[in-house]
Amino acid sequence: MTRSTADQPHEREAGLAAEQRRHWERTYAANPGMYGAEASGPARHAARAFGEAGAHEVLELGAGHGRDALSFARAGFSVLATDFSDVGLAQLRAQAAADGLADLVRTATHDVRTPLPLPDASVDAVYAHMLLCMALSTAEIRALVREVARVLRPGGTFAYTVRHDGDAHYGAGTDRGDDIWEHGGFAVHFFSRALVEELAQGWTLREVHAFEEGELPRRLWRVTQTRP
Template identity: 60%
Template sequence: MTTDKDLLDGQLEHWQRTFVANPEMYGPDPSEPGAYARDLFRREGMTDVLELGAGQGRDTLAFLRAGLNVTALDYASDALAGLERAAKASGHRAQLTAVAHDVHQPLPLPDASVDGVYSHMLFNMALTMSELDHLAAEVARVLRPGGLHVYTVRHTGDAHYGAGTAHGDDMHENGGFIVHFFDRALVDRLTPGCTLLDVTEFEEGGLPRRLWRITLRRSEAPQ
């Protein structure tokens, strides 16, 4: 089964080794969706942002430089330690809360405690459909009414979709990484308590990877 503990632990170890071996693998500049989210959050006058799967923090640092307070979650503690060092070196350590966390578990924040939630390919991790449902509900729970959720996913038009080792639920393993590829029906499904504002396709990397950037707004009142 895809949710077997050994399989999930293997993903953690693989990411930890990757970050240790490549401490600057993504470079210092924000990703395209990270820059989009930074500008959107700033235009909306937001203050507190939750980032899921912050990794080495190229988008986190862009949020911090824009004046946002960021709670950065990742299950690779080595990456978070590097992010904390980078935030301190840039003079933004006080704005950052870094927490080692597995998103299979409930998010470690109170209800309605953040203005925005952001993640870049975190929803593509080794998460079953029921686990994705739970994560989307958790994001809605921690968002304040009117808050924004911006996330990206590789979709079923990607070159790696259907390749490598299949793990069920449209999950496929290539190069040691398990990716849950999204179709449009799954995007529409993961909107509890939110309104879908935008789905924009873009490409990234050398393959290139084919992704959607998705923007949702938390409902002002419970649905």
């Protein structure tokens, strides 16, 4: 039987997703707490925005080993931290217990290519630091943002960061298609400003802030939008 050409991109995406999950599991196992214990700059900004909006519950997508999730708990938020890496989440749970934050932090292994494991309008805020610019297709990113809108309560805040097409790694390395480029085993979907604007349709777009982080440096946008 001849497979349709429509099946082939889907299979490539599934293969890349599986590769990336294995790569992140190995990376977290080899480098416990690899990003350190201090909250990222975007998490500190998000905590202020969430607090000003009166949020109590925060859903973090792509929490990894948990430096930002733990910082939200220290600020008094109840946190559900999700990631597709069991290894990273195990490190997060251990640190939450050591810090006396276990009552404020829950974890769930979840791949954002599937629907979020939450009821409609069940959380006050959603946070994702460089999760949307992982090895996700544009269609998967659109579906994820629809899911974020579904689980947010009216007036809820979505704060996320992504590497963009002004980054030095954009257009370099291994071309995985759909503006996804792989460097050193890590696949990144680089965002255009048009994609940011598209994902904000039906939302109130509060901010698109350009900043740099880490070596190279990486060039990112910090996006804050609210659900009507």
